Amino acid sequence: MLHVVSLYFRVADGNNRKQNSSPRPHRESGMIGPMNAESHILIVEDDREIRALVGRLLKSNGFRISEAGDGPAMDRVLASARIDLVLLDVMLPGEDGFSLCRRLGGASIPVIMLSAKGEDFDRVLGLELGADDYVVKPFNPRELLARIKAVLRRAGKRNSDEEGEGYSAYRFGGWVLNNVLRRLIAPGGAFVAITDAEFDLLRVLCSRPHRLLSRDQLIDLTQGRAAHPAERSVDILVARLRRKMSGAGLDPDFIRTVRSGGYMFTLDVECVEEGA
Numbered sequence: 525m526l527h528v529v530s531l532y533f534r535v536a537d538g539n540n541r542k543q544n545s546s547p548r549p550h551r552e553s554g555m556i557g558p559m560n561a562e563s564h565i566l567i568v569e570d571d572r573e574i575r576a577l578v579g580r581l582l583k584s585n586g587f588r589i590s591e592a593g594d595g596p597a598m599d600r601v602l603a604s605a606r607i608d609l610v611l612l613d614v615m616l617p618g619e620d621g622f623s624l625c626r627r628l629g630g631a632s633i634p635v636i637m638l639s640a641k642g643e644d645f646d647r648v649l650g651l652e653l654g655a656d657d658y659v660v661k662p663f664n665p666r667e668l669l670a671r672i673k674a675v676l677r678r679a680g681k682r683n684s685d686e687e688g689e690g691y692s693a694y695r696f697g698g699w700v701l702n703n704v705l706r707r708l709i710a711p712g713g714a715f716v717a718i719t720d721a722e723f724d725l726l727r728v729l730c731s732r733p734h735r736l737l738s739r740d741q742l743i744d745l746t747q748g749r750a751a752h753p754a755e756r757s758v759d760i761l762v763a764r765l766r767r768k769m770s771g772a773g774l775d776p777d778f779i780r781t782v783r784s785g786g787y788m789f790t791l792d793v794e795c796v797e798e799g800a
Contacts, residue, residue, distance in 0.1 A: 614639035628653020
């Protein structure tokens, strides 16, 4: 598998050098955009060669990177630097990637899992544990870049026209979804830990209460099509939100499943203007 992944990157690197040597406009170079300069990505991968290849790809596209070979090294980086996204391998020595993903989900750090394990069970497990995306090795470098862009956009690095920016918060049933702090606050003031993907889905639902939204619409409104997310991921996010919020006393029917239709947010929502 290492040989296949390495070969994939070397071919891509060769193509990039050919493109860079031609007199094409900069927009065709494969760069993702201005968000890169302020995005710090942590690569958690025990294989040094794969780690170096992914690191070189990200650096060449303007990202800052840090590297770790296992869980303790990851923790040391997180304790000393602000990380915007973690690329997390599943098969790690000691604490595996699934366990680390569960911990990172509690810290609300976006995670993209990288693994040679491409079975549906592993994909679903990664998403259920809090991963924002799951990429199977070997992968196309440009696809990885597109997925990173989509996750960073969902993590709050959106352009000024992102969904819901006109409101600082949504209030419903005693709950508050704070768009400025990107926090979910339960009645009584306790923070409920949710991932960035869960936050974005809940924000879209709150901005359209009592409206039926199909899975395709929810994917477009939260993730876009660049990352080619599986329709199943919406169901997983809804299930996680129901579990976390019903555990704090909310009726699980606040997100209603409509057979063959999609989902509907059933509570009345108050939109709080910025500065209010």
